[in-house]
Structure formats: C-alpha cells, structure tokens
Amino acid sequence: MQTEKLITPIAHAFPVGSVAWGVINGMQVVTRFVGSDEEEARKEFLGIADASFLGKFGVKGRNAAQWLQDQGIVVPEQPNSWAGNADGSLVLRLGGSEFLIENAPGGNLCEKLLKADAKPAGVYLVPHVEASFVLSGNAVQELFAEVCSIDLTRAALGVQEVVMTQFAGVSVVLMHQDLEGEARYRVWCDSSYGPYLWEVMAGIANEHSGGPIGIGNYFSAYK
Amino acid sequence: MPLRLLKYALSKDYPGTRFFKAHETPKKSYDVVIIGGGGHGLAAAYYLAKEHGITNVAVLEKGYIGGGNTGRNTTIVRSNYLTPEGVKFYDASVKIYEGLSEELDLNLFYSTRGHFTLAHTESAMRTMRWRAEVNKHVGVESYVVGPEEISKACPQLDMSCSGQAPILGALYHAPGSVARHDGVAWGYARGADRLGVEIFQNTEVLGIDVQGGKVAGVKTSKGYIATTKVLSAVAGFTPRICEMVGLDTPIVIHPLQACVTEPMKPWLDTILVSGSLHVYVSQSSRGELVMGSSLDPYEVHSTRSTLDFVEGLTSHMLDMFPFLSNIKVVRQWAGMADMTPDFAPIMGKTPIEGFYLDAGWGTWGFKATPISGKTMAETIARDHAPDLIHSFRLSRFEDYELTGEKGAASVGH
Amino acid sequence: MSARLARQKGEWVNRASTIKFSFEGKEFSGFEGDSITSALWASGEQVLGRSFKYHRPRGILSLANHDINVMVTDGMDTNIRGDVVPVAAGMALAAVNTDGGVKKDRSRLIDSISPLLPVGFYYKAFHTPKKMFPFWENIIRKAAGLGVVNFNYPRILKRKLHAHCDVLVIGGGATGLSAAYEAGKSGLRVVLVDENAQLGGSLGFDWGGSQESANLLQELLAKLESLPNVSLIAGAYAAGYYPDHLIPVVTREGITKVRAGSVIMASGAFEQPPVFRNNDIPGVMLGSAAQRLLHRYSVKPFSNGVVFTANDYGYRVAQDLLEAGIKLAAVVDLRSDAKDGPLAAQLARRGVKTIAGSCIYEVQANADKTGVKSVTVTEYDEKTNEALTRDKVTLECDGVAMCAGWAPAANLLYQAGTAMRYDYGVHQFVPNRLPAGIFAAGRVNGVYELAQKVQDGARAAAQALLHIGLDVPELPSVQPSTRAQSHAYPIVPHPKGKNFVDFDEDIQVKDFINAAKEGFDNIELMKRFTTVGMGPSQGKHSNMNAIRILARVRGVPVEQIGTTTSRPFFHPTPIGHLGGRGFHPHRLTPLHDVNHKLGAVFTDVGAWKRAAYYKVAGLGVADTVLAEVEAVRTKAGIIDSSSFGKIEVHGPDAALFLERFFTGNYIPQAVGSSRYTMLLDESGVVVDDGLAHCLAEDLFYLSSGTSNAAAVYREMQRWQQIWQLDIGLVNVTGAYAAINVAGPLARQVLSGLVNISLDDSALPAQSIRETEIAGVPVRLIRVAFVSDSTYELHIPTPQAAFVWERVMGAGQALGLKPFGTDAQRLLRLEMGHAMPGIDTDGLTNPYEISAEHAISLDKPDFIGKRSLQIIAKRPVKKTLVAFELDAGYAGEMPFECNLVIRQGEIEGRVTSIAYSRTIGRVIGFAYVAPEHSALGSRFQIRADSGALVNATVVSSQFLAMQK
C-alpha cells in the first residue's frame, strides 16, 4: 500500500485545522479531534469514530459461504448475524448469501482473500469501500432513538445480530459488539453518504456532551 | 350587510327550506340511475335535468351527499394542465365555476386567488414552461414567473426554502381559485332536486344487472331499480362498481391525505404548490391553512391517516414558511383517489351498453365537477361522448393512446 | 381583588415564586405553576377572550385544553391557550380575536346583529352581484381567523424520537395509574403518559369534600415508584393513533413516536356543558373547571355561586366549593328525583338548598357583561325537555358550576377502529368491539366509581399482557355504572337563544334545528353545515350535545345518529413539532472537496451534489460554461462523473440477463467492448439508457446516468427474482468513482499515465480495458458521449482524488480544464445525443426517438417487446428531430419546452436547445409531426413572447456542420 492514495470517505465532514490528521492502513484519516482527556470524556457520553480505513472484503452468491469456509473463515450460520475470526476480524452475513468481512485492527485478512485463487462459480466479488463508524457511550440509545425508527437496545438486538436498516434516511448495516471491555456499535453506510451521516451523528453526539473522537480510543492498536 | 340576510332576522319561523327532499324508497324504475352523490354525480343529474330534460333520475349515495372526495379535497380549482385536451377541459370547468354561485344561488365562496406552482429545479422549470406555453395556446392565463414576482405575491415565502430547495421560478396561473367544496355538492343537489331528480342517501348499490351486454337495472340496499342507463360517478369505489359489470380498468386506489391548521388572520392570499417539496397550501376563508401532499405510495381502499404524511408535509411547510413552527395542525384526514396510469380521467361510454363511467379522478376531481357533470349528462342523453372528453375515453388504453398528463410528471427525472 | 385561597395540599402553584406579566396592557402577577387563565382569574380578571363569531366575552369553560375562546398572543407566538399554558415572567399578553382589546372589542356589535347571521348565512348571501363578492369576502376573511401570525417567529425544529415499549398507558388518573402498576409488575417496559402537568387526573381535583382521592393518588404513585421499568410521563399527550400501535406523544420538548406492544386507553372523559341561555358568560364554567381552579391553583372560581347539575357529580363539586369557603345560592338539579336523595340532604345540612327538577333558564350578565349577576331558575320537564317558565326564581350569584355529564375521551379509540355503542345506563358511548391490542379502561368504559376504576385499570392491564403473550390470569370484567353519569338531554330551550352548544364556533341550539330544517339532518352534514366540532377543540365539549339535539329533532335514539369521525390530532399539534428536525440526506462524490477547491458551483442531481460549472473570476455563468465547452472541443476537459450508476452482472448467464433486460443484443458481445443499453417498461416506454461493458464472458459492467441508477438496479433485482438466472448482481455505484477526460488532447493527457496503448486501433470507440494509474486499478472506457475522444476512468472511490490529481497534473501543460454538468449538457447536444428524461417524457416510445437501431425485435423476449410489437403497427405520432436555427439568428432565444407551431396548431415542442459556439448556431432537439421530420424540413418555434422562430431539421451529427 502506498500512502496518501486513499482518503477516508468522511473527510469532507471533518473540520479543517483543529484536528490531527494521520495515515492508517494507507488511508488519510483524522486521528485526534480534541485533546485526549476531552476525547475520553466524550467517549463516556457518546463517542463517534471513523473506522473507514479498516480493510473490507465481500463476496456473494450461492457458493459464497462454502468458499469462505474453504478459506478458513468462520461463517455465521444465521442470515443477518456476525461472527468473529480468531484474529479479531469480523464476518457479517448480510441476508442469506452475501458476506462482508472487515479486517481486525492491524490485520490483513481482506487483502489475502482478495488475492486468493480464482473464485469458483456462484461466488462473486463485492467491492466494499463503505464509510464505517464506531459508536459507544451512555447516550448512544438516545442517538439511535433520533435517527432510527427500530428498537436497537441491547435487549432487542440478539447477541450476534446484524441489522440492515436506515439511519437518518440512509441505509446502514449495524452490529453490536462488546470489545475491550465496553459496548460498541458498528455502523457502515455507502461512502457517498459518509459525510452526511457523520455530520448528523456527530451533531447529536455533541448535544449529549459527546462527539467525534480518534479511533485510538477504541482500538488500542491505533493509540 | 346584504339585505338578503334580513329575512332571517324578520321572520318568526326560520325561513329556510330543505335543500333536497328526504326520499326514502326508490321507484321501480328510472331513466337514469347515477351511482354516487358527490359533486360529479349530482352535477350530472342537474345537467341531465336542466339541459336535456331528463328528470326521471335517481342519484344513489351510499353515505351522505358530498361525503366522499367532494368533502375531503383541498378545494383548488385550476386549469393549468399540460395537454391541450386537459387544459381545454379544465378551462371549461373554471368558466362554469366562475358563474356557479349565481346559477345555483348558493355562495360557493369561489375565490380567485392566483396559483403558483413553484419550481425548485431546472427540470421543473422546463415543465412549467411547457405548461405555460400549452395554456397560452389554449387561451388560459398561465405564464412562467421569476422569483421576484413570487416574492411580491407572497412576501412571507422563504425563497431559499431554508436552503434546501431554492425557488427558481414558478408557473403562475391567474384563474387559480378555491371554493367551498361542500357547497358545490349541496348546490347541485338542490338544483337537481328542484328539477325533479330524486336523491337517495344511505342507499348502497349492491349489484348492476347486465343482460346481453346491456344494463338492465341496479340492485340496491333499498331494492331493485330497473333502468337502462347507469352512470358510475364514485371516487375510491370505481373498481368495486366496475367489478359489478365485469370490467377491469387501469384504476388503482391510493389514499390522498390532507390536513388543516387552527384559524389565523388572513395572510396567505395565493395558492401555492411545490412539486419538489410535495406541498400545496391555501388559506381558507375561515383562516385555516389547508394543506395537502402527494399520494400515498401504495394501494389502500380506506381513508386512514398516517403520521409520516403529516410529518413530511409540515417539515416542508417549515422549509417554505419558517415562522409557522408554533402554528398548530388541528386535523388530518384522507380520501381515496382513483389513479390512472396517465393521470387523466376516464369518461364516457364503456363496452357495456348503458354503463357510463365518470372515474379516474385521482387528485383532480373537484376542479372538474361542473364540466364533468355537463359532459357526462350529454354523453348519457345522446349516448355519445362530446369531443371535449374524447381523449379521456376508456378505450385509449387498449389503443396505446394515453393522455400525456403524467408525461409532464416524469419529465426531467 | 384576589381570588386566591390559602395554601392547600397538592396545589400546583409554587407560592415562593411570583410571576409578573401583563394582559391587555395591565400588570398582573401569579405564581409559578399557574396557567395564564388561573393567574388572571386569581387577580379577578374574568373577560379573558372574545368568541369566534359573535365576539362575546368569554372566561373559563373547562381549564382542560379546550377553552378556545381564551387564546392569547405574547406578541411573538399566537393562539396560546390560556387555560393550560403556564404563565411566564415578563409575558405581555393580549387576547387574539378582538378589535380594540378584549374589554372594548369593537366587533362585539356583531352579537347584537346575530339574528342576521343564522346558521350557514354565508352560503346565502354575498354572491350576487358577483362583482361584489371579493368585497364581502375580504370582510369575512378578516373577521374569521384567530391570532395574527408573526412572520418573525423563529424556526424551531424540535427533536423527534422513537421509543418502544410493551404496554403504553394513556391517561394518568386512577385507572391509568392502576393499569400501569398492574402491567409494570410483569417487569416489562411500561410507559404511561398524561397530558396534565402533574399525574393523577381527577384524583388531583375531584375531592368531593373528602381526602379519599388525594390519599389514593399518593398510594398509587408510591406503588409505582417501586417499579423502575415503568416510566410515568406527565405533560405529554398522545396525539393520535396510527396503525400497528404507533402513538406520537407530544411534550413541549418535541415528539416521541412510541411503538407499543399493546395500548391501554385510560383517557377519561370530557365534561359536557348543559345548554341554556347565556351559558357562556364569564363565571359560568364546568364543575370540573371549578374544581381544577380550586385544587390545582387554589383559586376561587366565584364567591357566591350556583351549581347546575344533572348528576351526582355536581354534589361533589358543591362540597368542594363549600370546603373552599364559597357560598352557594343553590344547587339546581335537572333531575326531579334528586330532591329527597342523600346528597341533597348532605347539602341541606350545610345550609344549601337543592332545587330539583329544575333548570337554569338563563343567566343574567352584570352591567358591563363581564360576569354573572344572577340566574333565573325554572322547573324543567324531563319528558318534554322544556323549561316551565310560569314560575321563575331569580338567584343572585356571581358564577355557575355546570355538571351535566361526560363524553368519553375516546378519540384515539375511534382512530384505532373501535366500534362504540351507546349505553343507556350511564348515558354515554362506550367501546363495544376493540381492535387487537387496544384496551379501554375507566371512564371511557363508563366506569366512574373510584374503586371500580382501579379495578378496571388492572383488568385492562392483564388483558394487555395477555395480548403480548404473557401468561397472566384474566381479571373479572367491570361493568359500566348503572347510575346515569350523564343527563340524556341537558338542553334548555329558550326563545331568545344564545344557549351555546359549541363555544369554539358560537353555535346555538336553534342553529341545529334550522340546519335540520334545511335538510342537513345527518350528523356529518350537520357538522359541515353548522361547523359544530370543527373548531380547534374538535368537538370535545360540543359533539355529544349536537348528537343529542339531532336525535331529538329526528325523533330517533341517540345510537342511530352515530358519531362523527375522529381524526388526529387529539390536541392541535405544532408544525415545528410534527415537522421537527428533519433529515435531508445527500450524497457527495469522493471528489467533492477537490471540486470545491477548483471553484465548483454545485447543483442537486437526485441526492447527489454535482459540479454544475467551475467559477472563473470576472466571467459570467454562460461564458464560463462556453469556455469549458471550448476546452473540451479544442484541448481537453475533465469531469467528475462519480454519481453515474454502475452495476456489475457476474455469472454464466450475465449476457442472457442483459438480453432479457435491455432492448439490444449482448449474445455474443466481445470481451473488452461496450454496447448501448436501452431499458423500456412493459408498456414500451423508454425508461433509461446506458452502456454495457464486457469485462469477461461472465462479467458485464453497466454504466448509466445518475438519476435512475437506484431504480434500475432495483428493477434488475426484481427481474432476477423472477427469471432466476445464474448471475450475481452487484451495485458498485458507491464503490467506484468515475472521471471523464474528453477532447482532442485527452489521449495525450492520459497516455503517460497508463501502460496500455490508447491508439484507436488498440482502444477503439466503445471499448473497455482494465489498467492502472500510479498503482491504482482503473477501468478505462472509451466512450463518445461528450466528444469523440473521451476516456472514462472508473477508480475505487477512496483513491479517486489521488487519481484526479495525477490526471490534472498530466494535463496541466496541455490546457486540461475541469467542466461541469452545464457544459456536459451542451457537449452531449453538440454530439447529437438525446437523453431520456430530457428529450423523452413518461410516454415516449423508442420509435418516436428513432431508436430502432437499439432494438432487436428478433430476440426471444425483452421487457417491453410485446408492447413494441403493438406500437409498431400504429402510426408514429411524433418524431424527435435535430434542428438548427438559421445562421446568424439574433432574435429572441427560444427555451426548452417552447412549442412547435404549424398553422396555428401545436405540432410538438423543443426538448433541448442551446447556442453552440463550436458550431456557430443555435441547435437542439424538438418533436415534430413525422411527416415533417425529413432533413431540411422547416418548422416554427413559438418563443415566450409569442414570436415565431424558424428552424430547420438537420442531421444530429451537429459537429459535422462545424465550419
């Protein structure tokens, strides 16, 4: 990967000047929005971070599940559920026969899969360049209550459920994950809606004393 | 204060008499049976009696007169359509409307306010010009205006629409009016009643007797009525009536919703429509803002209300009029609209002899009330549709000769 | 004179905090917790507003959010409801519907000419002569309406939230609290909402002289406190019922859209006024209003009053009034059997006489009509419902409490589809058949006794839990009260009228009788003709009496009259709440910031923001666009086309899928080549067009315009469901950015960046190659949309900006310039490309745009084929032609959609037109009659002014005309 070729799809929504830019996985991203104390405080209330730089890989088709299994990937059994691979990467089953795989922080599973042998019949590559978010905090349900009309409380979400719904009028994929000792929600949306959705969610986060924070607050690999 | 009102003060007993008689039991037969006691059915009855001397007519209304879309619409009358045949037809309606209060001797509050169809996009501007040019050609006063003229007519309008959809211009239609919708039904009912037409409320049509491809009678909740001519002038129920004679039409029923605010002192003098924001609004003579939006997106045969309708509509109202935040919506309601694929009505004869259709009025029925009544009366009386409604015939679909009103709706998508 | 009582238990006002405000220019003070009305009433102010039609002075009616005549403005906001809106410091209030102030309202004269204005008067005059109508209309419009709208009122967008619960309880009185407790014991999510500032409903004000209610309230609240899963929300009204148990709950802060598993309607009942002459004089109020004043605000409703009752409730009110130290001149009871009852005896012990079998025949106002002077009491014949006026008794008093009965607050029950029946025991409508998941309890069921309300609430809760699948025992049903809580006909006729049924709209008894006389004797017609129930309180205090009067007029039982339809909203709801903070999603291309830096002015194309043109200092828009065009024609231009639709069709049946979906041929299509695609609908109308690029035998890459991309992909998915071919569809619109480099130097710009040959032989028109630019994978397509020499680069989105910079760098020395959608439209016109949506409309078939070349009718099938076979047999009605205006034309420029006119008739219209500097002419597309479509045919375009402009049909190869 050469640096500076990739820019996070959310870039347009980030403020100019006050934030610290950096490069993660070859993608230009904001690594810090405010001072680290303030970011930690925001995270308590309602933190939102850009995780778009995590490599993604997708396949669909009637033989997609089998092929992934052949590659040693853990395949979630149920439609609309997710599983974690040993290396921390995520495997989301989107409906019945489509899969989204996202690298673990620092991982490179997706690059490997992309280079894997020619796909057999019934396995079709799906390019993924979504904008991707991490959300957490005490007020996260209040954000959901404003942007989404379905019940996303932990009680309502099954443990490993993947939800395809709409946030503020935009289609998203959502899942919930307890990681590094805290409850986090992951959200993906089409990259062209990334800046818009960031602005909406970061705006609501601000109203709840939260706001944008660097990804290092969530993944210690990027501290 | 007009002297006409003096009689109410001077007479001991209230001098009002029934607008229409309370008929209970229909006769055994009529020359013509009209299904539907809304504006269209009553107008057809009135013109049958008045212009064609056919007075042995029964109007059958399932509920109460004017209780369907006549009493549910947002009362806008205009003729700024797109196709020449559409413009001519609605213009003829406007012309009748202008003298209708006097003709029926009932104040319909026909109020000419001017009508702006706002354009927020270049493609909408193209359509406005298209309509303006066709209107002008037919002799209807419509033209494309710029933002300044809109601001002058409605200085309260936020021309940027809160930055969401800046207004580039509008189609201005001078004859655009509003009227008291109930009054139109009552006026025609009274007029028809006085000429001998019999109006039956709470009378439901249960079936239509067709023998050898010809209408023979109507089965109703009040017994069988023999007749050779039946006009279906219902809205929302056309497919059910057509089912009785075994006829499929392109009509699909979609709810159309509206809502109204608390009264306020008059400030909005014009009628405003925004296709992009899906809003049409005028201020009633009572001071309420009467507002509507686009059709519900799928088929439902009921007049239920939805919250998303009123949420969307009010959100766009605020884009246009930011100062209305604390003005309150009192009531929302819905009507059932007969939608056709080309957004034009279906009028005239059908493959069943003696079965006439006045249908497919979608969202444009109220404004056509007088002319539809007049042309359907002629169609029934002569068993031949006048040229004015030739383009609206049912057979146009089989002939792939649709009318282009929807053409405009999808221009520049 | 202060009407404030000494501090009492449970009062809502905070005496530690005094609020100063003004009303109609006069200074007042109240306490925090006061409503505007209670603060004014406490200060002795009784004329708080003027009525809608006759401008009669009005005071308190209900104190329950339907005192429509007491609407005030604070100069900023309008139509503020004094009876429920809290008074705030510094408010400068005035009544809304007056001409010259509430005291000296000049419009009060209308009251004296009211005989001229019978029901529906406006239908009967003003329309002849026709030319006078606008004059009268102007007067009527100004007289109607309530408050004046403030055009400077700020745009306030409230947050709108979604919430989910298992059981929603509407109403926080004894019944609702009991229901919430019973449901809450399950541990499920229970939400209770109540519109009042504090919970308790009538427990908080209907004391009947004892502490029973207050104690029960404390007890219920304490029990509920122990259940953390129950949320009790005061100051929140359920605004309506929508399918699948969606209930918007409105507070001052905004709307919460609650989705409930089941709903308990414990919404209580509205007290209904008896109808008698001058029942609207300030000081005449509902008994419940008097109790609210007493116990919520500690304000005396009057000091020497009369209770006019038709039920036992009136005696509770009388007891409360006496407890507060108010003198009672008498209790007048419509019921003749009330005379010797225990309630009358109780009052007698306190020195208050009960005049049974009697009515208040009329109220006399004091000299300045600001209050009550006395009432006239006569005997009342319950059989004929007439006042027997031979013996009139006049009682001096300064106020009347009216207790004639109730109407269920069943609005949401009706909206949910509940069938109601009239119960002749309790004399009200009660639910007969409830929809699934909806449960009614308490007064809406006709249950009035405290203990029974508690029981009914618990019963409904058990049913609600059963409905959502809990295994709980059913509780015994509770029957409606057998003693009438409402009078069957509390209407006192009076020859002089002014006995109001609807206070919103000033509708008197005779208005109903007269309306019926004119044939409006159906409840809905009557409503429309009289406007009863159409005011802002939506009939809360008037519909029931209207039904009773109509039943009487027609001589039929009440249930035969039926009720009018109930629609949302329960209370009028602000536009700023409903509209709320809206979402306006929009899409940005990955090159948005790059475009912005280059001076792009953006335009909306569907949800996308696209660059329309790139601003150049000192140059007008038209010239800017022409300069962008010129760069493409003479050197090279670059455009961000990332919003184009892009779809991949994978799999062995990919070509077959295209065959069936589009009109053209794709079996076989050479790998590396591109072909035109046209999509029709089943009726043969042109929907969209684009290109199919063959990347491999089993992989097609489709590109199309921006606007239809999502819909076309959706349709593909649907047809695939039907056809079940061996393919995979992938929408890659967001995954790939697209950049077009066009113009004679385009090849030169790119040749140094890619490692493949761009020669015509290696990369002919309509072909595609996969290559790289600076290590970034790129799909390179040779298209000819804006220029013969155009290369389209499809790049993974995150690398788009990187590649754009590389291309710009390579083109800098060659004069490469960015161009926007405005230039693109002119460029494609110069190229002679018609565009669906611009040059077609919703009915255009391919023959009308001479697209036969794109149609393979010899294929087995494709969408729209069968219709085309029919259309092909019919004469073509119009033909799209390319045209030019005469060389050097300098007259009025026609616009798109100006008409083509021949011999005074419409022949067609212009669909595209522009001045092309490249060609030196005005060129365009237009529809003309097929017989006039031959090259060289002349036609005329009518410009906006009416001027006819000559045009000539030419070949669409406009560039060939270039001099």
Next chain:
Amino acid sequence: MKLLTCPVNGTRPLSEFVFGGECRVPPAADCSDKVWADYVHNRHGAPGIKQEWWYHAPSGTWFIAERNTLTDQVIRTFLKGQEGKQ
C-alpha cells in the same frame, strides 16, 4: 408508520420499503394484442387480498406480501419461490 415484515430482515417501518406493485403473470407472448394491452394497462382494482412486490431498501431484498388492500392488513410475507416454506 405501518410495519411490514421482510422475510429476511424482520419487522420494519414502511419507510424502509419500496412498493413494487401487484405480482402479475403476463400472458404468453403469442397472445392477442388486446389481451396484452389489457395486461399492461388494466388492473383488477377492487379491494381484496393481493400478492404484491415489496423491496426492503437497506438490504436490497425483494419479497412478496399478501395484503388485504381494504384493511391494509398484511397476511404474510415470503420470498418468491418460497411461498410454502416457513
């Protein structure tokens, strides 16, 4: 807002769906012009239980809903071809 249950994604508000019209089977291509025109333009528009196409936009799922168009009650939903399966 009304709820609809996508057979794959579960119960969602109607705003997440696009209505795709009634499921109708076209007549054979060799039918008469009249029969085809009838198929293209006419509908049996009377209320009743109909099978309709619905699309869940966030997931791109087409499915069929059996709905009473009079009451707007959805009786069941299923993926095309899986009508009988649970």
